[in-house]
Amino acid sequence: MILYHSPNSRSSTIVSLLHELGARDKVDVRVVSIPRQDGSGGRDAANPHPEGKVPYLVNGEDTVRERGAIVAYLCEAFPEAGLAPMPGEAKRGEFLSWLFYYQGVLEPVLVGHVAEVKHPAYYATFRDMKTLTARLTDALQGRDFLLGDRFSAADLLMFSPFGFFTQMTPDVPVIKDWVARCMARPSMAEVARWDAELLAQTL
Template identity: 45%
Template sequence: MITLYHSPVSRATRVLALVHALGALDKVELKPVTIPRMDGSGDRDPSNPHPDGKVPLLVEDGVAAWESGAIMLRLTELFPDAGLGVESGPRRGRFLGWMHWYGSVFEPAYLNMVDGTGAPGTAMHAAIRGVPEAVERLRVALSDGPWLMGEQMTAADFLVASTYIWFPDATPDFAKDWVARVTDHPSYRWAVARDEELMAPA
């Protein structure tokens, strides 16, 4: 049994979109939970086994996986026929790189920019670099094709583009068409509509 713990309009939305794109809605049970939110609303849900009370969390046969990148990698392994992962060969290294780069560099760089940390000369900047370096990495990648993996859309696009879905004003011009392709994807539109249903008053 596979269960995805999800809260609407959160980091779990990109995972929900991936589940739909993988054609796995009948194999992954969606468990909506509440979470504490930055605006002070929401509470930790006692039914959510995530150690920090966050989402997403994937529980497979009683074993939990957390962090969006790890969850999305596991899902592409479980449902390889959808072609949203790279399962073998040299290109898998690049795919893994994007999936890990997001949580290790890309999102932290933008969060550091928002809260004013990670400036040049700091240990944080030395460790992960900053937004300009991250943006340049994206620019080079997207110059080779419409997706991060060239001609193949993968889970990495759902993952990495989500930063600009959250911060649309920060989207560089060269990435706007790419982000639009992600948000216009039928599975992403479905996930947004599902979130709206979950948020509707009972």
């Protein structure tokens, strides 16, 4: 498998996942450039993603885009790591629900919040920060992680925006403690160090 990655981007989460899965040496991580919000970077001809984005996973003739899909795909490819309930196992539906919630609710709400989008149709579809905060607070009550006492790939994906943009973390103890537990994973420090090295090479 080949993973297309750009440092300090959404694909950093997937590189962290490879470490968590014990599969970092089993997937070829290829570094490409992407357009950045500050105007730097640009589309990389070496990146086969149809929109020039990352992450993008290629496995022979099969391709996977969107982080939630890539998380599910890799967890099924390396089930021995135990980072996700497999089909037929308990909490499989809960796990998948969080992956789709990230793509369909959490990220749109966060981007809308930053962009100051204010429209009834937007709120009716995606909800708002207050609703998102309440959903996470309720899910984490009495639990260390989203599925219970064990860290899963759902936590890695769901917490990722708060790991990058700490100022967006809701000021709620159970959420802040959850983010801190996820940030303390060794994979986070390892990928942050590698990303910093990659960025330094481009300066």
